[in-house]
Amino acid sequence: MAAQHLLDNGQGVIDPDTYFEIQTPPPNLAQDEAKVRDFVKYNLAKNNRLVLVTSGGTQVPLENQTVRFIDNFSAGTRGATSAEYFLEYGYAVIFMHRQHSLQPYSRNYTHSTNCFLDYLELKPDDSMGVSQAIGPKLIPTFKKYQSVKQRNMLLFVEFTTLTDYLFLLRSITLIMAPMKSKAMYYLAAAVSDFFIPAPKMAEHKIQSSEGALTLHLDQVPKFLKPLVSQWASESFIVSFKASHASYITCPSGTHLFAQLETDSRLLVPKARAALTRYGHQIVIGNMLTTRKRDVTLITKEDDVEIHLTDQELRDEVEIEERIVKELYKRHGMFISTGKSCAVDG
Ligand code: PMT
Numbered sequence: 001m002a003a004q005h006l007l008d009n010g011q012g013v014i015d016p017d018t019y020f021e022i023q024t025p026p027p028n029l030a031q032d033e034a035k036v037r038d039f040v041k042y043n044l045a046k047n048n049r050l051v052l053v054t055s056g057g058t059q060v061p062l063e064n065q066t067v068r069f070i071d072n073f074s075a076g077t078r079g080a081t082s083a084e085y086f087l088e089y090g091y092a093v094i095f096m097h098r099q100h101s102l103q104p105y106s107r108n109y110t111h112s113t114n115c116f117l118d119y120l121e122l123k124p125d126d127s128m129g130v131s132q133a134i135g136p137k138l139i140p141t142f143k144k145y146q147s148v149k150q151r152n153m154l155l156f157v158e159f160t161t162l163t164d165y166l167f168l169l170r171s172i173t174l175i176m177a178p179m180k181s182k183a184m185y186y187l188a189a190a191v192s193d194f195f196i197p198a199p200k201m202a203e204h205k206i207q208s209s210e211g212a213l214t215l216h217l218d219q220v221p222k223f224l225k226p227l228v229s230q231w232a233s234e235s236f237i238v239s240f241k242a243s244h245a246s247y248i249t250c251p252s253g254t255h256l257f258a259q260l261e262t263d264s265r266l267l268v269p270k271a272r273a274a275l276t277r278y279g280h281q282i283v284i285g286n287m288l289t290t291r292k293r294d295v296t297l298i299t300k301e302d303d304v305e306i307h308l309t310d311q312e313l314r315d316e317v318e319i320e321e322r323i324v325k326e327l328y329k330r331h332g333m334f335i336s337t338g339k340s341c342a343v344d345g
Contacts (some may be wrong), residue, residue, distance in 0.1 A: 004075060014197070016226050019166065022197050026164040032157050033171050036094060039155045040175050043092040047328045048153075049182050049331065051091045052172055054189035056098025058162040062196060062215070067205045068163075070217075073113070074190035076101030076204020078240075078291065078320065082186060085324035087148050091184070094176075096157045098189070103115035104154065105145040125289060163191045166223060173231040181335045183235040184327070185227070190242065195220050196286075228280045236334045238327060241271040242288060270297045281334065284323065292319055 015020075026032075042342070043050050056079065057072035080102040083093045087104070095104060095168045102111060109119065119138075121131040130138060148154045157172070159165040176183045194217035206213060228237055271285040275298055285296045293313060299305040 008210045016221045023163045025167045036175050048092045051086050051184040052094045053079050053186045054084045054096045056101030057190040058165045060192045060195045063202045078299040079188040080104045080107045081320040085321050089328045092153045094155045099158045099160050180234040185237045187239045224278045228278045236331050238282045241285045
């Protein structure tokens with residue numbers, strides 16, 4: 001079988017082109033491409049800056065008729081919150097997100113412990129309205145949301161699996177290519193490093209009657225490489241480096257999840273190594289446990305730490321506001337000089 005042959009090259013990791021040959025594209029790909037094409041055309045004509053924000057975790061199925069899957073952790077907070085600040089800075093935003101993860105503007109309401117019915121109240125005339133407790137807070141958010149929608153500044157694209165994510169990432173990036181330096185990629189999604197290639201995957205539910213299950217997962221090729229060097233070589237690319245759960249192999253041969261890179265001192269050197277390896281503009285290092293108050297922006301020229309104080313956290317300042325402010329300046333320099341530069345003040 002041709003596909004099987006592609007996997008049996010003894011190299012351990014397949015290349016990105018082979019990945020797209022052996023995996024099946026998502027069924028909505030053509031429709032998503034068409035709406036992204038219209039959105040890019042519109043914003044290109046308006047000379048807007050455009051950012052692709054990826055957000056949420058990718059899912060890796062264990063069976064073709066999927067019952068079980070492995071998931072990467074991400075609520076989508078970083079992506080959804082950042083998207084709102086990019087819009088405030090005048091960017092058009094393609095928000096490519098994991099289905100049911102947090103979305104800009106609705107993020108403070110959809111995943112709360114309150115039921116949506118708690119936001120409503122019955123009026124004396126039996127009509128229904130937004131409750132007094134929530135209404136005044138909701139109005140500014142609602143106005144912003146309406147405004148970005150009316151001005152065609154925000155486009156939503158959904159993914160669930162790793163394969164959906166990678167096909168969409170390639171397509172959207174290639175469609176955005178004419179934006180050149182005006183395009184930014186803000187890759188906040190938590191992307192799986194391991195998967196089961198379609199030709200090796202069980203068709204139906206793996207049977208528990210066959211006893212204990214040992215999984216072998218292949219490595220996912222690093223898609224940042226073709227993204228930086230081919231698909232979006234003239235654009236401004238920001239990737240994230242997180243401490244996250246990874247596989248370790250025990251002497252017994254069993255695989256366990258473990259928390260690696262929990263030492264923050266390892267994060268900056270690792271992020272810098274990623275920058276050197278792929279040659280893009282910025283890596284943002286963050287630890288899962290402190291990601292809402294501390295991040296480090298790593299560029300070829302400098303490291304910039306962004307830290308929120310306890311008082312700022314109490315005042316509900318969001319770290320994404322500071323991240324986007326810094327990126328806006330640096331992207332501006334990139335647009336005017338064609339180079340990423342250290343920025344003063
Ligand atoms: O949504 P929240 O709950 O707020 O969480 C936000 C976050 C912690 C998930 C986010 O801030 C973050 O750090 N996202 C990136 C996590 C991640 O995938 O890190 P990584 O080390 O696996 O990948 C680093 C980069 O390589 C990523 O930008 C990814 O786009 C890229 N990558 C990853 C895997 C792969 N096969 N190919 C890639 O190109």
